[in-house]
Amino acid sequence: MTSHNKNVTVNNTNSNDVTINIAQDNSRIETNQTSYAPEQKQTLAEAAADIQQLLEQLEKSYSNCTNEEKEKLTTKAIAKIEKNPNLTARILSALKIGGVKAFEEFLSHPAASFVISALEDWQKTKENQP
Numbered sequence: 001m002t003s004h005n006k007n008v009t010v011n012n013t014n015s016n017d018v019t020i021n022i023a024q025d026n027s028r029i030e031t032n033q034t035s036y037a038p039e040q041k042q043t044l045a046e047a048a049a050d051i052q053q054l055l056e057q058l059e060k061s062y063s064n065c066t067n068e069e070k071e072k073l074t075t076k077a078i079a080k081i082e083k084n085p086n087l088t089a090r091i092l093s094a095l096k097i098g099g100v101k102a103f104e105e106f107l108s109h110p111a112a113s114f115v116i117s118a119l120e121d122w123q124k125t126k127e128n129q130p
Contacts, residue, residue, distance in 0.1 A: 040097045047094035048106030050087055054080055055109045070111040074118045077111075081122075088126075095123045 058076050063069045081087050094102070100120040107115065 043090070044094045044098045044102050045106055047091045048103055050090065051077065051081075051103070051115060052107055052109060055107075055111060055115065059109075059111075064110050067114075070114045073111045074114040077115060078118050078122055091119070092123065092126060095119065 054077050055073065058073055058080075062073045062076060064073050081091060100116055100123065103116050103119060104112070109115070
């Protein structure tokens with residue numbers, strides 16, 4: 001006879017994180033689900049849409065087939081973001097709300113993984129500046 005235990009534990013370490021643990025047949029599944037308030041989700045979506053649009057604009061001038069080309073596209077995108085104070089502020093605000101991982105949900109581009117890594121480094125750099 002097989003045991004089918006389902007234990008659901010919700011841990012709210014902050015208002016956004018929900019962890020669900022389900023134990024069944026001596027196995028454990030852990031799921032991390034992040035939910036955002038509507039205005040936070042809108043901020044994230046808008047910032048990601050700005051990045052998405054920028055990437056699509058840049059890919060007209062720069063190919064993104066190889067990893068090297070994706071890196072170059074990402075470098076150009078970060079440079080354009082830094083030259084636009086309003087865009088910089090929106091993206092930094094969105095990063096504070098959801099972190100870099102939240103952008104994974106919203107960005108759909110061949111260079112997205114490169115951009116997400118660059119955003120993480122960029123955010124750390126910006127936070128350490130006076």
